[in-house]
Amino acid sequence: MTSTKLSRRSLVLGTGAAAGAALLPLRSFAQAKEIKLGQTMPYSGPASAYATIGKVEQAYFKMVNDNGGVNGRMINLLSVDDGYSPPKAVEQVRKLVEQDDVLALFQTLGTPSNSAIHKYVNAKKVPHLFVATGATKWNDPKNYPWTFGFNLSYQTEGEIYARYILKEKPNAKIAILYQNDDYGKDVLAGVKRVLAGDKAKMIVAEATYEVTDPTVDSQILTLKASNADTLINITTPKFAAQSIRKVADIGWKPLHFINNVGASVGSVLTPAGLDKSVGLITVQYYKDANDPQWKDDPAMLAWRGFMGKYYRDGNPADASNIYGVIAAELMVQVLKQCGNDLSRDNIRKQAENIKDFKSGLLLPGIAMNTSATDHAPVEQAQLSKFDGKQWVLFGPVLGGAG
Structure with missing residues (x-):
């Protein structure tokens, strides 16, 4: 030197x-x-x-x-x-x-x-x-x-969820729970980039929470009352576990997306209840230790x-x-x-x-x-659904438009 x-x-x-x-x-x-x-x-x-x-x-x-x-x-x-x-x-x-x-x-x-x-x-x-x-x-x-x-990118993640909804459930009524900061708003921006124009009316309810809130129970009740049949859940682990549990406990059965940062089996789904987490959809870009396909990897x-x-x-x-x-x-x-x-x-x-x-x-x-013009090392992911024991990957590797 x-x-x-x-x-x-x-x-x-x-x-x-x-x-x-x-x-x-x-x-x-x-x-x-x-x-x-x-x-x-x-x-x-x-x-x-x-x-x-x-x-x-x-x-x-x-x-x-x-x-x-x-x-x-x-x-x-x-x-x-x-x-x-x-x-x-x-x-x-x-x-x-x-x-x-x-x-x-x-x-x-x-x-x-x-x-x-x-x-x-x-x-x-x-x-x-x-x-x-x-x-x-x-x-x-x-x-x-x-x-x-x-x-x-949180926006890429939001785009992937929205494109999946458009393809698989084009008449969805979507409720969104998100953390009231740049993180929550970034995933939301990705969703809304895809659900623009006449598709924006698919979003029927939004609710926010602060990281200092004790629970998000009231927000979940409000979102259920909108008659939404799809929930995009943009939460960190503590609130992700709370919301998954509350959705199940009140008998709400939406198509439920949980963002990647709140999708850990160990720190989120297990505390929430694995039985209450069945059917959740997220994105993954790295292997899951709970997935048996990687047992001998x-x-x-x-x-x-x-x-x-x-x-x-x-x-x-x-x-x-x-x-x-x-x-x-x-x-x-x-x-x-x-x-x-x-x-x-x-x-x-x-x-x-x-x-x-x-x-x-x-x-x-x-x-x-x-x-020098791209400081984002990870730009692809794959959709995954929780079956009660582990996340199960499905579909192709995807990226975002933005």
Whole structure:
């Protein structure tokens, strides 16, 4: 690495044998010893079901380190709690960047939290990689060149549901429940992009909730009263489980779509009741550990071995533990491509140069790609229906129009 790429700040390094202290540039010291990444996660608060993502990613990096690290360097992921609170996320990210001196941010979780730090990290020119949210705004390299998405775009997901309804149930009366923020509104925008013009009247009711609400029971009752026969459910795990249970308990039997981020068998459907989840439809872009077709799949066997050794407390039935490993694999791929140039500029350059990356945990036919004009690595998914035990894939691999 050349001196022009070194941080201007310095760190005093001393040893017991040395009478004086050597001044070494902080960034070169960090790179010589480790690759320091920062992350905020909802280890507490209304989205704490996602906390396992941060834990499984730390476990994955430990496995990588135990096998020699990346280009001989160890990955050090500083994963801190933001409680799914935007002000707390701002506070924590400022500390990670300005005090802990992380090289890059990785998988900061949540649309509200990432929205709060979006301008700051781009002004600081800190790589803001593979955020754990599918909001479309993360793919805006012209205005936010340091931010990269990861999840399937929420708008693409909404489009897929709406196109399926048009094909299979063209006279549907649709009710929509969504979180009242950029995340919920993004999926909704995808639905409405397809259900435009005279098709807009198919939507007969909408209801929102706040992440601070105790339940969504009243919203479900209101939506049922609209006489809708189709429900698009745009909720995070806590509220997804509540709504699935409430729909069943009041005897409502709509064609029920649950968005991907609220579709984990372990953290959503099991608490809601597997019997109450039969018939749900979602989209998937990675393999489901509960699906027997992957029982002897080499990548899934390797993942189970990893979980058994490095994350024994993790629930293999929780889809988030596969999701987190795929994100960590992609991060490692970027670091490998960086070689010995671990400048922030090169990290961004390599994050824009993902070519047909195929994690064994992705569904067949789905690969990750990025470019200088496209910061969204995942752009395809497949529909899936829950049969009471596992999600069952059906139909072709699909993408969005927008």
